[in-house]
Amino acid sequence: MYxxxxxxxxxEPQRWKYNPRKLMSAEREHIERLTGSTWAxxxxxxxxxxxxxxxxxxxxxxxxxxxxxKFDDVDxxxxxxxxxxxxxxxxxxxxxxxxxxxxxxRAAVLARLDEQxxxxxxxxxxxxxxxxxxxx
Numbered sequence: 001m002y003x004x005x006x007x008x009x010x011x012e013p014q015r016w017k018y019n020p021r022k023l024m025s026a027e028r029e030h031i032e033r034l035t036g037s038t039w040a041x042x043x044x045x046x047x048x049x050x051x052x053x054x055x056x057x058x059x060x061x062x063x064x065x066x067x068x069x070k071f072d073d074v075d076x077x078x079x080x081x082x083x084x085x086x087x088x089x090x091x092x093x094x095x096x097x098x099x100x101x102x103x104x105x106r107a108a109v110l111a112r113l114d115e116q117x118x119x120x121x122x123x124x125x126x127x128x129x130x131x132x133x134x135x136x
Contacts, residue, residue: 001089002121003057004082015121016061018046018083023060031056034071046083054081086123090116 006013020043023031028039034056035042045053058081059074085093094113101109 001086002084002123003054003061004084005058005061005076005080006082007076007080014061017123018057027060031060034059051078054083085116085120087117087120088123090120 001018003016003018004013005015020039031042031053032039035045035050035053037045037053042053042056046057055074055076056071058076059069059071062074063069090113094110094117097109097113098106
C-alpha cells in the first residue's frame with residue numbers, strides 16, 4: 001500500500017510505501033499521541049479514510065525529509081492525498097473476491113478490480129502474496 005501525495009502545482013506525486021508493520025516505534029508512538037488512537041485503531045482508521053489519521057501519516061513521511069516540520073504546518077486538500085493499493089495487493093483482493101462475492105455481484109466487482117490492477121503501481125519489492133494492510 002502507498003500513501004500518494006499530489007499537491008497542486010507539483011508535476012510528480014510523492015509516493016511512500018505504507019506498511020504499518022515497518023514504521024519505527026518512535027513514529028508509531030508519535031502518531032498515537034497526535035491522533036489519540038492506538039496503533040491498531042490508527043491503521044484501521046487510515047484505511048477507512050480518517051482525515052486526521054491520514055494527515056498524521058503524511059506528516060510522519062514528510063518529517064523524515066524535513067525534520068523541522070511541524071504537524072500544524074501539514075495541510076492538504078482531500079483530493080491531494082490518496083491511499084493506493086499496489087498491484088499485488090489488488091490481485092490478492094481479486095482472488096479473495098472471486099471466491100467470496102455473491103454471484104450476482106461478482107462480475108462487476110471483478111471488472112472493477114481488474115481496472116484498478118491495470119492502473120496500480122507495481123511494487124518492485126513485493127514478493128509473492130502481499131500482506132494485509134492493517135496491523136492487528
